[in-house]
Amino acid sequence: MSDSSDENDSQYVLYRDRPEWKNVTPLKQDDADEPVVAIDYTEAFVDCFDYFRAILKNKEISERALELTQTAAHLNPANYTVWQYRRDILKGLDKDLNEELDYIETVILKQTKNYQVWHHRKVIVEWLKDPSKEKYLTEAVLTKDAKNYHAWQHRQWVIKTFKLFDGELDYVDCLITDDVRNNSAWNQRYFIINNTTGFTEEVLKREIDYTLLHIKIVTENESAWNYLRGLLLHAKEGLSKNKRVSDFCEELYASGNRSPFLLAVIVDMCCEVASDGAGDTRYTVERAKELCGELMTKYDKVRANYWQHMIETMDNVGKKGTEDEGSSVN
Amino acid sequence: MATLIKDISLQEAIPTRIIFEKHIEFIKEYGQKDNSYEYGMTDYLRVSGMYWGLTALELVNSLPPQFEFVEYIKKCQDPSSGGISACLKHDPHILHTLSAVQILCIYNYLDAIDVDGVVRYIKSLQQQDGSFMGDKWGEIDTRFSFCAVATLSLLNRMDAIDVNKAVDFVASCKNFDGGFGSRPLSESHAGLIYCCVGFLSITNRLDIVDRDTLAWWLCERQLPSGGLNGRPEKLPDVCYSWWVLSTLTILGRLHWIDQDSLKNFILACQDTETGGFADRPGDIADPFHTLFGLAAMSLLGHESIQKVNPTFCMPQHVIDRLQLKPQIFID
Ligand SMILES: [Zn+2]
Numbered sequence: 001m002s003d004s005s006d007e008n009d010s011q012y013v014l015y016r017d018r019p020e021w022k023n024v025t026p027l028k029q030d031d032a033d034e035p036v037v038a039i040d041y042t043e044a045f046v047d048c049f050d051y052f053r054a055i056l057k058n059k060e061i062s063e064r065a066l067e068l069t070q071t072a073a074h075l076n077p078a079n080y081t082v083w084q085y086r087r088d089i090l091k092g093l094d095k096d097l098n099e100e101l102d103y104i105e106t107v108i109l110k111q112t113k114n115y116q117v118w119h120h121r122k123v124i125v126e127w128l129k130d131p132s133k134e135k136y137l138t139e140a141v142l143t144k145d146a147k148n149y150h151a152w153q154h155r156q157w158v159i160k161t162f163k164l165f166d167g168e169l170d171y172v173d174c175l176i177t178d179d180v181r182n183n184s185a186w187n188q189r190y191f192i193i194n195n196t197t198g199f200t201e202e203v204l205k206r207e208i209d210y211t212l213l214h215i216k217i218v219t220e221n222e223s224a225w226n227y228l229r230g231l232l233l234h235a236k237e238g239l240s241k242n243k244r245v246s247d248f249c250e251e252l253y254a255s256g257n258r259s260p261f262l263l264a265v266i267v268d269m270c271c272e273v274a275s276d277g278a279g280d281t282r283y284t285v286e287r288a289k290e291l292c293g294e295l296m297t298k299y300d301k302v303r304a305n306y307w308q309h310m311i312e313t314m315d316n317v318g319k320k321g322t323e324d325e326g327s328s329v330n
Numbered sequence: 331m332a333t334l335i336k337d338i339s340l341q342e343a344i345p346t347r348i349i350f351e352k353h354i355e356f357i358k359e360y361g362q363k364d365n366s367y368e369y370g371m372t373d374y375l376r377v378s379g380m381y382w383g384l385t386a387l388e389l390v391n392s393l394p395p396q397f398e399f400v401e402y403i404k405k406c407q408d409p410s411s412g413g414i415s416a417c418l419k420h421d422p423h424i425l426h427t428l429s430a431v432q433i434l435c436i437y438n439y440l441d442a443i444d445v446d447g448v449v450r451y452i453k454s455l456q457q458q459d460g461s462f463m464g465d466k467w468g469e470i471d472t473r474f475s476f477c478a479v480a481t482l483s484l485l486n487r488m489d490a491i492d493v494n495k496a497v498d499f500v501a502s503c504k505n506f507d508g509g510f511g512s513r514p515l516s517e518s519h520a521g522l523i524y525c526c527v528g529f530l531s532i533t534n535r536l537d538i539v540d541r542d543t544l545a546w547w548l549c550e551r552q553l554p555s556g557g558l559n560g561r562p563e564k565l566p567d568v569c570y571s572w573w574v575l576s577t578l579t580i581l582g583r584l585h586w587i588d589q590d591s592l593k594n595f596i597l598a599c600q601d602t603e604t605g606g607f608a609d610r611p612g613d614i615a616d617p618f619h620t621l622f623g624l625a626a627m628s629l630l631g632h633e634s635i636q637k638v639n640p641t642f643c644m645p646q647h648v649i650d651r652l653q654l655k656p657q658i659f660i661d
């Protein structure tokens with residue numbers, strides 16, 4: 001960005017002192033009857049937005065107006081009106097949008113959690129119909145903050161809109177290798193498969209293997225366990241009848257592991273067998289209740305009330321089928 | 331088998347009570363600070379800011395007279411689109427349109443604006459697939475679906491949009507973990523879960539929610555500090571106390587979390603010097619987190635705070651006066 005957009009720079013010249021703005025009368029904020037007293041913005045801010053209001057009012061489409069929006073956006077990047085007006089000017093002047101991409105990239109890298117800057121990026125990419133720089137940009141942001149919701153949203157939009165699924169599973173694998181607890185990466189895995197191959201039997205088998213491998217690395221990992229449950233929603237046999245999964249869980253349990261997520265899956269397997277009325281004999285109501293008791297008192301005390309609820313559910317399982325039948329909406 | 335949990339540790343001296351007098355002072359002064367640089371910096375969220383502050387004040391029985399606020403909102407309505415902007419001369423946005431309608435409902439003064447205009451504006455933002463844009467620039471997000479139906483419901487004008495299509499879009503944002511994201515297959519996020527479940531509560535379609543799968547996911551947001559985060563492996567934050575708790579309340583599962591440690595966390599987020607709540611202990615307080623801290627304490631049954639409606643984040647007596655009955659699960 002040019003130095004003119006840095007209000008702390010000693011070379012910064014207020015708009016009221018710039019010759020090219022002489023013919024514009026700045027428009028003071030109309031606060032006369034607002035519930036607010038004395039206005040005393042820092043000088044650059046007041047000056048810039050006084051001129052911004054003036055050009056907005058006159059709908060001025062010009063190079064100097066474009067430059068002004070850059071300063072205004074720098075001073076207050078969350079001000080959506082600034083970005084909207086900037087787009088009007090870009091269109092009006094038929095500007096080179098590739099330059100705009102470069103500019104907005106520098107802003108995004110400094111303002112990674114700002115809705116307006118990401119949205120501006122999206123609009124420009126749509127206008128250009130050129131998604132070639134987007135993976136790189138989002139990766140730059142995700143390198144610093146691997147769960148940045150805006151970056152993921154933008155990446156998903158680009159990938160889906162322009163069909164850029166190639167290589168994405170490898171990228172996600174890198175992220176998971178880097179931080180196996182990265183929930184955003186696990187979610188992206190689901191996003192890719194759902195949009196490409198779908199959860200065929202073959203894919204399911206591959207994904208289950210992949211997930212179990214990563215659960216083994218860190219067993220107290222909510223994200224991987226949730227992903228496993230998500231996969232098994234696509235498996236017709238459910239939780240308890242997938243031998244790979246149940247054997248894995250039993251082995252882990254036998255090794256002394258008491259991850260609350262492991263115990264929770266075993267509880268749900270017991271629940272499933274009980275409501276089916278038959279199945280794997282390792283999974284009984286008694287075992288589930290015992291595990292819930294241990295979760296309550298030892299392994300997951302924070303959620304004691306939830307485990308108490310599960311015990312009550314197990315008590316009712318034989319009586320009235322699934323737990324939700326007893327509830328209603330009002 | 332030591333595990334690293336992302337969390338914070340609370341300070342030693344945690345206030346034992348809510349310092350109401352300080353919070354009231356904090357909010358009343360916030361909009362009137364002499365340091366108006368901040369005022370200028372925040373003009374893009376002014377009307378929502380008024381909603382946060384005024385709702386917080388009403389919850390603690392200190393609502394100021396309506397005059398200046400209603401007058402201000404009136405001027406923020408755009409006569410052509412009908413939408414309401416964050417502040418004078420800005421473009422209208424659905425977030426501020428909802429905030430404005432919420433404020434006017436609290437004051438029982440909907441006549442102050444062109445209600446048909448608001449309805450027209452909301453209707454204009456609905457897309458073919460049932461989703462809603464936030465403004466004319468086309469950002470799509472389930473937050474805006476919530477804003478649309480919350481606004482129309484408060485105005486008793488739900489018939490203006492295609493509700494079935496709107497429901498289809500929100501339903502398509504449900505994830506395998508029971509949560510919801512901003513768009514189809516976007517990661518589950520507690521704030522967006524609140525928006526989607528709130529949306530389904532208003533549209534009477536809670537049947538779409540996987541009740542206990544989601545409630546368990548929400549309970550998993552509680553950390554050893556007692557605070558709640560918004561996604562796995564994120565730090566706790568007071569505003570998530572509201573988003574998670576309100577959703578659990580709608581799901582009829584509020585009792586699943588450890589309420590005492592959560593109360594303790596929320597109390598710890600108060601700034602005992604300036605007043606107000608911060609996102610986390612020691613951070614700078616603001617009206618946004620102050621509202622959500624107080625509203626969460628209301629859901630947890632604090633006797634000195636008015637009852638808050640979990641779907642609308644408004645005083646329950648206002649929702650009762652409007653005769654609205656957003657759906658909730660009961661056992
Ligand atoms: Zn927050």
